[in-house]
Amino acid sequence: MSWMAKLYETYETGIQLDPPDSDQLMPISHTLQNAHIKITIDGEGGFRRAEVLEKTQIVLPATEKSAGRSSGEAPHPLADKIQYIAKDYLEYGGKKKGFFNGYLNQLDKWCNSNYSHAKARAVKRYLEKGSVIKDLVESRVLFVDSKDNLLCPTTDDLKRNFDHKNENRPKIFSVINKDDKTKKYDQGNALVCWCVEIPGDVASNTWEDHSLQDSWVKYESENSNQNGLCYVTGKEMPLAVNHPAKLRHTGDKAKLVSSNDISGYTFRGRFTDNKKSIEKFGAQSVGVAFEVTQKAHNALRWLISRQGFRNGDQVIIAWAVSGADIPQPMEDIWDTMSEEIQEVSIPLPVVDNKIDHTNDLGQSFSLALGKYMAGYKAKLQATDNIIIMGLDSATPGRMAVTYYQEFFPDDYIERISRWYKEFSWYQRHKIEEDVGKVKPVSRTVWPVCSPSPRAIWEAVYGSTINDSLKKSTIERILPCIVEARPFPHDLVEKAVRRVSNRSAYKSDEQWLWEKHLGIACALYRGFCKRHPKQSKEYIMGLDEDNNSRDYLYGRLLAIAERIEDVSLSVSGESRTTTAGRLMQRFADRPTSTWRNIELALQPYIQRLKNNRAGFLHNIQILLDEVMGKFEAGEFTHDKSLSGEFLLAYHAQRFDFRNKKQSNENNE
Numbered sequence: 258m259s260w261m262a263k264l265y266e267t268y269e270t271g272i273q274l275d276p277p278d279s280d281q282l283m284p285i286s287h288t289l290q291n292a293h294i295k296i297t298i299d300g301e302g303g304f305r306r307a308e309v310l311e312k313t314q315i316v317l318p319a320t321e322k323s324a325g326r327s328s329g330e331a332p333h334p335l336a337d338k339i340q341y342i343a344k345d346y347l348e349y350g351g352k353k354k355g356f357f358n359g360y361l362n363q364l365d366k367w368c369n370s371n372y373s374h375a376k377a378r379a380v381k382r383y384l385e386k387g388s389v390i391k392d393l394v395e396s397r398v399l400f401v402d403s404k405d406n407l408l409c410p411t412t413d414d415l416k417r418n419f420d421h422k423n424e425n426r427p428k429i430f431s432v433i434n435k436d437d438k439t440k441k442y443d444q445g446n447a448l449v450c451w452c453v454e455i456p457g458d459v460a461s462n463t464w465e466d467h468s469l470q471d472s473w474v475k476y477e478s479e480n481s482n483q484n485g486l487c488y489v490t491g492k493e494m495p496l497a498v499n500h501p502a503k504l505r506h507t508g509d510k511a512k513l514v515s516s517n518d519i520s521g522y523t524f525r526g527r528f529t530d531n532k533k534s535i536e537k538f539g540a541q542s543v544g545v546a547f548e549v550t551q552k553a554h555n556a557l558r559w560l561i562s563r564q565g566f567r568n569g570d571q572v573i574i575a576w577a578v579s580g581a582d583i584p585q586p587m588e589d590i591w592d593t594m595s596e597e598i599q600e601v602s603i604p605l606p607v608v609d610n611k612i613d614h615t616n617d618l619g620q621s622f623s624l625a626l627g628k629y630m631a632g633y634k635a636k637l638q639a640t641d642n643i644i645i646m647g648l649d650s651a652t653p654g655r656m657a658v659t660y661y662q663e664f665f666p667d668d669y670i671e672r673i674s675r676w677y678k679e680f681s682w683y684q685r686h687k688i689e690e691d692v693g694k695v696k697p698v699s700r701t702v703w704p705v706c707s708p709s710p711r712a713i714w715e716a717v718y719g720s721t722i723n724d725s726l727k728k729s730t731i732e733r734i735l736p737c738i739v740e741a742r743p744f745p746h747d748l749v750e751k752a753v754r755r756v757s758n759r760s761a762y763k764s765d766e767q768w769l770w771e772k773h774l775g776i777a778c779a780l781y782r783g784f785c786k787r788h789p790k791q792s793k794e795y796i797m798g799l800d801e802d803n804n805s806r807d808y809l810y811g812r813l814l815a816i817a818e819r820i821e822d823v824s825l826s827v828s829g830e831s832r833t834t835t836a837g838r839l840m841q842r843f844a845d846r847p848t849s850t851w852r853n854i855e856l857a858l859q860p861y862i863q864r865l866k867n868n869r870a871g872f873l874h875n876i877q878i879l880l881d882e883v884m885g886k887f888e889a890g891e892f893t894h895d896k897s898l899s900g901e902f903l904l905a906y907h908a909q910r911f912d913f914r915n916k917k918q919s920n921e922n923n924e
Contacts, residue, residue: 260661261514261545262489263578263644264553270580271556282559284470285551286477288319289507289558292336293432293447294398295462296389300375300455302382307396309428314507315450315464318473320363321547325499327510327654332360334367334473335377335463336450339399344387349394350406351445361385372476374469376453389449399444400427409441478548487546489553494546501554504648504656505561505572511656513557513648514550568731569724571649573660575739578642583666584633584673586645586738587731589709591686594629622705622797623678630674637666645739649728660735669739676738680707680783681797683911685772701768703911705797707783708776710734716776717751743787744780752777753900758841760833767833778907781900799908806891807898810847811905812883814840817854819913820876824861827868844902848895 271282283289292315297305317336332341340346340353341360361384368378390407393399400408410418410430419426430442451463460466478495485496500514557574566573566587577583584593637643647660664672683703690698714722714730722730736742755761756777762770785793800808818836825831835857836843843850865873884892 259663260644260646260658261549261553263642263663264556265489265549266578267560267576267580268552268556270578271559274580280563283316283555284474285548285555286319286321286324286474287316287470288324288333288501289314289503290317290333290336290448291315291507292317292450292464293429294339294393294449295452296383296392296449297452297454297461298379298383300379300453302379302386304383304388304392305454307393307398309398309432310450311428311432313450316470317450317464318470318477320477321497321499325502325512330354330356330359332356332363334363335380336448338446338448339389340445342384342449343389344384345390346445349390349401350404352407352409352443353445357384367473367476370476370479372472372479374472375455376451376463376466376469377472379453379455380451380463397427398429399447400429407444409439409443411435411441415442485544487549488543489545489549492546494548496544497547497550500545500550501558504554504558505565505567505570510653511570511650512654513554513656513658514545515655568727571647571659571728571731573645573647573731573735575643575645577637577666578644579638581636581641582633583637583643584630584670586673586676586735587710589712590626590677590706591684591704591709594625594706595686595688595704620797622681626674626677630670634666634670637670639666641666643669645735647732647735659732662739664739672739672741675741676783677707679786680744680779681705682707682775682779682782683797683907684708684775684779685768703775703914708779710738712772712776713748713752713780716773716780717748717755719755737787741787743789744784746784749777749780749784749900752780753903754844756903757844759837760841764833774903774907777900778904781904784900795904799905799912803905804886804888805901806887806894807901808905809883809886810843810851810898811902811907812909813851813880814843814854814902815906815909815913816876816880816883817858818910820858820865820873821861823869823872824864827864843898845897846895847898847902848893 268282292310292313294307295310295313296307299305315336318334320331320334323331323333337360340351341356343349343351343355344357344361346357347355361381364377364381364384367373368381390399394401402408412435415426415430429444429447433442433444433447435441436443436446452461453463454461463469483496484493486492487494487496500512502512503509504511504513560574560576561567561572564574564576564585566585573587575583575586643664643666645660645662645664646658648656649659650656682705684706686702686704687699688702690700708716710731713734714727717730718726730748733745733748737744752773756770756773759770782795785791785795795803799812803809814836818834821834821836825834835854839850839854843854862873
């Protein structure tokens with residue numbers, strides 16, 4: 258029950274905050290619902306007008322049973338579907354059962370209680386007239402056929418009756434969903450909300466009237482269920498029978514806490530409860546207070562909508578119980594720190610034709626990241642609780658907590674910072690310039706930062722990855738971010754293997770290959786840093802002192818590619834180089850493949866002798882220098898290369914790019 262206790266504390270803290278109305282916590286005994294029709298009446302219950310609402314989500318009063326209803330009769334107290342609120346629903350050929358009597362009886366009890374509200378009484382007076390459908394038909398909100406029965410058309414019926422005649426399709430059929438079984442649009446499923454216009458009242462919409470919400474909460478609390486021991490608070494309180502749903506969206510039927518009725522025999526052999534024993538002694542299972550579960554679920558719903566990471570049905574949320582802002586583990590650091598990162602993403606200076614690493618970009622990124630994280634840390638107390646929670650549902654009706662951890666602020670921020678530092682590398686991003694002008698310009702930059710989890714799964718599996726594989730990948734990456742665990746070796750190998758196969762990327766997807774190359778390098782660098790037995794750290798850039806076989810082979814591949822690139826540029830050609838085409842084969846058999854690449858370079862070298870002799874002289878010196886660094890026997894050993902060759906290949910390419918920019922600036 259730890260997660261529920263923390264969510265309950267979060268609600269009690271959040272209710273003290275003062276966010277805008279659209280971001281406030283939902284009161285207990287209420288639920289979220291998409292409204293389709295708004296009926297406006299006066300304070301005496303007289304009909305004024307009606308209209309169709311598009312994409313309008315409201316907070317409406319609900320009972321414990323109606324908040325989690327999936328079938329059967331369970332009316333909401335005020336706003337509800339046509340089949341509940343319309344006395345004349347069946348008279349107009351309603352296709353489902355009419356639940357008007359149960360709805361009106363519940364509303365009548367509220368209106369006759371000590372917590373009655375003027376707007377609820379006005380709605381009751383209007384509904385007793387029994388003319389809801391009639392008024393909506395006359396207002397051209399609902400539609401009937403020649404027999405005065407509510408239309409229930411299929412999609413083909415709508416096309417045949419409206420689209421081919423160039424008539425506008427009625428709005429109501431654009432906002433309600435088709436029935437899953439009949440595939441028809443049932444107007445009886447439209448949810449009606451109320452607007453009560455009373456002179457001097459500024460909150461005519463009932464879902465925006467806080468006094469109405471308070472009225473229902475007090476009434477519902479007075480008529481709560483039997484008391485029992487709440488295992489969250491340890492107090493005797495009215496216990497919950499049904500727990501809320503609709504956590505991720507208004508159509509979400511999955512529950513975190515649920516129980517079958519007594520006749521379901523789900524727990525046969527464990528409990529001997531029956532209706533009489535529960536009324537007399539309480540339930541034998543763990544009890545949670547109605548107020549606690551309502552507040553905990555409302556807090557969870559609020560957190561998901563504000564800062565949850567969504568991946569289909571999977572949700573990851575991180576929050577501080579105190580309500581302070583914290584860095585989110587699944588966010589893209591580029592999205593939140595792009596301005597700070599750009600300040601350090603300039604090319605490094607070149608001294609004596611070599612990159613000067615004294616102003617290392619990795620160190621500059623670490624300093625910028627430290628300042629950024631210090632801003633969060635200053636808002637948190639040392640004793641604050643930070644919670645990370647993962648949710649997912651295997652079936653439409655059941656949801657599970659797939660991940661749960663609690664942290665102190667110092668530990669949490671230190672681990673998030675470690676992830677950003679250790680898994681950082683040059684990442685390809687685009688920034689928009691001259692936004693708002695007729696011809697906005699986009700510019701490609703290579704800032705030092707870590708890739709986002711979403712970018713990682715695309716680099717490992719591609720954009721066509723299915724949802725289940727996405728979920729399992731996220732579940733494996735999350736502990737690496739927040740618990741500083743070693744990164745899964747198989748994911749690193751897949752990323753390296755995939756990006757090594759450059760020819761698998763189409764000619765118009767070379768930008769994507771470059772992006773995935775940066776991600777693969779970041780993953781390999783972070784994997785080596787966190788290796789449990791042989792930890793190794795790579796500098797952020799070209800390491801000319803690294804003489805390992807795999808690193809040198811990566812540099813050779815980049816040099817060969819550079820020679821051919823320049824030669825093609827001189828002749829005005831644009832195509833993939835031999836090094837690019839043979840990259841996968843080179844990673845598997847570097848020695849034998851290098852012979853083929855070296856032979857293929859000869860025509861390009863001859864061309865450069867006539868056009869770019871100075872460039873050719875310098876790069877051949879670099880080529881001989883790298884070849885001379887191989888130890889005896891290593892160059893001729895044809896075993897496959899590790900991901901280290903990608904680090905060298907990318908760093909060498911980046912070194913060439915920086916030198917080119919520096920030369921252009923000098924010119």
